[in-house]
Amino acid sequence: MSDSTTQQTAPVAPMTHREVLEALSGLILAMFVAMLASTVVSNALPVIVHDLKGTESGYTWVMVSTLLALTATTPIWGKLADLFDKKVLVQSALVVYVAGSLLAACAQSMEMLIGARVIQGLGVGGLTALVQIVIASIVAPIDRGRYSGYIGAAFAVATVSGPLIGGVVVDTLGWRWCFLVALPFAVLAFVVLQRTLHLPDVVRRKVKIDYAGATLIAGGLSLLLAWVSLAGSSFAWASTQTALLVTGGVLALVLAVVVESKVAEPMIPLHLFRNRTITLAVIASLAVGVAMFGSTVFLAQYFQLSHGLTPTEAGLMSLPLVLGLLVASIASGRRISRTGLWKNVLVLGASVMALGVALLSTIDGSTHLWVVGAWMAVMGLGIGALQQNLVLAVQNSVRHSDVGAASSLVATFRTMGGAVGVALLGTALSHRVADNVAAGMARLGVHTSAKGHTEIPDLSTLPGPARQVVMGAFGEATGHLFLLVVPAALLTVLVVALVREVRLRTTVQHADELAPDLAAVVE
Template sequence: MYVVNRDSVTTSAIPTDSHPGSGQPVEASGPMTHRQILEALSGLLLAMFVAMLSSTVVTNALPRIVSDLDGSQTGYTWVVVATLLAMTATTPIWGKLSDLFSKKLLVQLALVIYSIGSVIAAAAPSMEVLIGARVIQGLGVGGLTALVQVVIATMVSPRERGRYSGYIGAVFALATVSGPLIGGVIVDSPLGWRGCFFVGIPFAVVAFGLLQKTLHLPVVKRPVRIDFLGATLIMAGVSTLLVWVSLAGNQFAWVSPTTAVLVVLGLAVIAAALYVEGRVAAEPIIALHLFRDRTIALATTASVMIGVAMFGSTVYLSQYFQTARGMTPTHAGLMSIAMVGGLLISSITTGRIITATGRWKRFLVGGMVLVVIGLGLLGTIDETTNLAVVAGFMAVLGIGLGATMQNLVLAVQNNVPLSELGAASSVVAFFRSLGGSIGVSALGALLSHQVAGNVTSGLADLGIEETSHQSHEIPDLATLPAPVRAVFEHAFGESFGHLFFVAAPFAVVALICVLLIKEVPLRTTNDLVPSEEARADELLADAAPEATGELTATIPTR
């Protein structure tokens, strides 16, 4: 006899803990209830909070950090890019490892790596050491970011996954709101900016314990074949091109022998990586065959464009508020609430509607339209724009991002079998992070170039002769004479709007990709081709609301 439990979530049979000494997984006794899934996800969501906090808590501290460590605009950019690049390069590796080893153990390992990087960053005596520590943090964050999606996909069917993607969006929004606020308060306190790198460690410790207690997932044991060569080539090729983008125009000319060497070398290494992934690697980091699927190919392209537009533009908003508007780190953190509030409401609302209807494309399209509009509106700001207007523009962008980011992953997961969920999920995260690395690096170089030009002309108007490196430094505005401070505020204020205008066309490309994606209703099981038993369960679940009266029938007679 079948009994339909409307409080349960349809899942495929999920192995949990093994019997002691058996070495074999035990099948789950039945569908997990919403409460059981939330208990299992408690540590995972806290781990996700740690991953997001690692980036957002430092945002408002960066201007002070760069000033204290005598850094430049390029150094500012690379503190961000270092984490993104490490996260980008390792996300596919974590995804592949999740198909081979205990997912819980991998999440815990990522938390440990993140904590080690945080301690080193807090004690960093120079920009070089800080950037290296941020690389270590990025290794851990890459694992946390990739594995959250994989674990949810393992436990929950695509149809129900929208609800839990909304929770991820809520955690993302909470970290994005609280991070800048926490970071701003810490920077303005006696702890200083170094305290920002310690704040995530207690959360990591608690998340580690919760995962040990509540998360029980299958442990897959099969021959391990990790594509370390492919991962190394991908990271080397991307790093080479990012070094070129971030340094060209400052350290050497865009058209120069150095440019030629870096571009040719970077492209050659990436070509070698593609050859290894397609022809050599037994289990490639990036499974190229996935791109034969139209949805995956378009969603991946859109992810790259979103990464460029989102990371490349929004990462500098805190710098805009502090350098162009003269705000304290705490005040700058408060200004981020507008964008993240929109993201929070949008992600939760769309997640619930998608779960109820199984339809997702309309939210992707609508979200991307709002992203394009939001970037275009932010392209009009300068150092004199009314702050309420800036907040409104940020809210529009946040609503668009909330409806888009998690649902692109959902669309991809709906098109792959359970055995490839890890690889497919990590591919989307990889290319979004890759786009973010490119965007932060390229737009950071553009910002540095424009600010330098504006500072040079502004100081010349005051009759002040600048040093050879003065225009590329980020000064402590509070220590500058009023006329010079006004020059720097105007230089940054006028330059920031250009970043959003440059980012907007990338969002347009992402919108076109989303429009071309063919919508496939979300499955209610984790199997790409549901079994007959799963089909029967679905039919019974659908029929349950109707089966409330007496069973009657008309029997024809002769």
């Protein structure tokens, strides 16, 4: 037997409810920081991009750069969590996030801002993956639902307060402070984790870090995501650049598979994909990422450029989405912990999310705000029932020694879907807006070329008729984006319906990691 299968032969002693809550306090703060990284900036992006003289493509890249870094490094964080001290890793991710935030606040150009967002993404990737992994180390799957509900609540609070804080900050102090507002929470999270997070001792063993696999995985994913993000804007889909990026990305990932099949401590254990639950959850997470990130990232722009709202007002408009997410996250977590069954929650959540996406595909610049808010609430209910519980289903199906790698797989593909969704939908939005503006201006007797990737407009500087054309163009284009997301949402419903349900176990460890007599008791 390899070391990885013999490092734990006794059950992990269960923690009391109070001990778990104390440990969760720092983790919830860390998750709050991770969510603020994106939500606090969303309403400020139109102002940021206009101030730095960026384009619609730049608007998309500010978001994609963070998702790209998050996606490429999440598997690495997950595997490191199986090998090293999880508490130190969480704190390290917080330090990386703080460094990226400080650089972003000092950005003098779009290029510098995007680079700083990459560093932020490295830290957020660690926080997103590690919080779920640490919870899996201290709470058995049967009880994990209600604690995941607390994490979902933190997710919801950050999503609510982020746009609101960001809107107020950009309207009063300026957009640079949007990157600094989360720093006190990051410092507090670091201190609280140091004081309250006491993980069970594990048998330490000599490990070998899979540097080759980590490099190939990160490089391959980065090349493919860069291609998806740049193709159609910086170069044509059928071009030499496309051939180089796709060939390089695919070759790197093929080599990664070869390396991972041979090394003793692979970054992504390939045997995980033989698990039907993991494979289907990965596919579902990819589709959820497209629906969640790809849809919601453009709503702040929709409210500001189609309805003329201020950043603060646009932040208030995020409340329906987040309240739906909050209610569904807590309610579904408690139900799963009570029954030990999770598949019906996933299927219902996926169906409701698909319904919300379909309803949002009907909006345009003339849609009443209360209608948009109602459809956002429906989508939030679906996402809230899905995102935490997909991870729970995967964690329940693997050995405790593989929880880090398996959990990070779900997070990786969710953010990969988000990165691909944001990139493709951003390109589609740019072209759709340009075509709509050209057609609208032609009706006014002004002929312009339908050229995509135009600069983010300042509505206050436009004359009345042109202002109405631009607002209508962004409104119609946003509804079109949600229509493009409908297939991904429907795919999620199909995939979760195919998952085979296994009742949540009552121990932190899998049965085959326990002594034979104990395994017989818990199974």
